[in-house]
Amino acid sequence: MIDPFDDNYFMKQAYLEAEKAFELGEVPVGAVIVANQRVIARSHNLTEQLNDVTAHAEMQAITAAAGFLGGKYLKGCTLYVTLEPCVMCGGALYWSQLDKIVFGARDEKRGASTVGNLYHPKTELVGGVMENECQAILQEFFRSKR
Numbered sequence: 001m002i003d004p005f006d007d008n009y010f011m012k013q014a015y016l017e018a019e020k021a022f023e024l025g026e027v028p029v030g031a032v033i034v035a036n037q038r039v040i041a042r043s044h045n046l047t048e049q050l051n052d053v054t055a056h057a058e059m060q061a062i063t064a065a066a067g068f069l070g071g072k073y074l075k076g077c078t079l080y081v082t083l084e085p086c087v088m089c090g091g092a093l094y095w096s097q098l099d100k101i102v103f104g105a106r107d108e109k110r111g112a113s114t115v116g117n118l119y120h121p122k123t124e125l126v127g128g129v130m131e132n133e134c135q136a137i138l139q140e141f142f143r144s145k146r
Helices: 007-023 057-069 087-096 131-145
Strands: 030-035 038-044 077-083 100-105 124-126
Touching: 007 030, 007 038, 007 057, 007 077, 007 100, 007 131, 030 057, 038 057, 057 077, 057 087, 077 131, 100 131
Parallel strands: 077 100, 100 124
Antiparallel strands: 030 038, 030 077
């Protein structure tokens, strides 16, 4: 049986958040956190809106999901994010102990993978889901800024 709630389905939800960031003039990165096939947190970059360099989509999503669950650990949850998490977010994701992290576009310059594996040893990592779409919105954003 085909699962309608697969990685592509939830990455599309994260992509919708990236579009919101784009409209706000933020770097278009979006994220959702899923538990039991249900989105429990939605977020996008807010660094410009909040004047806060730590207001990345992943950080916002971790905070919202922890609030929803009533605890700091996100065991049993999956993060879907349109861009590979940076080193800062990778560290926060380590401590949150997610079961799985799924990202779209790879970040060759600032991605957590540039410094090795920062994630919890039990966290599954999947990259390249909707990679072309996630990369295209980032390229469009930066092209419009130049």
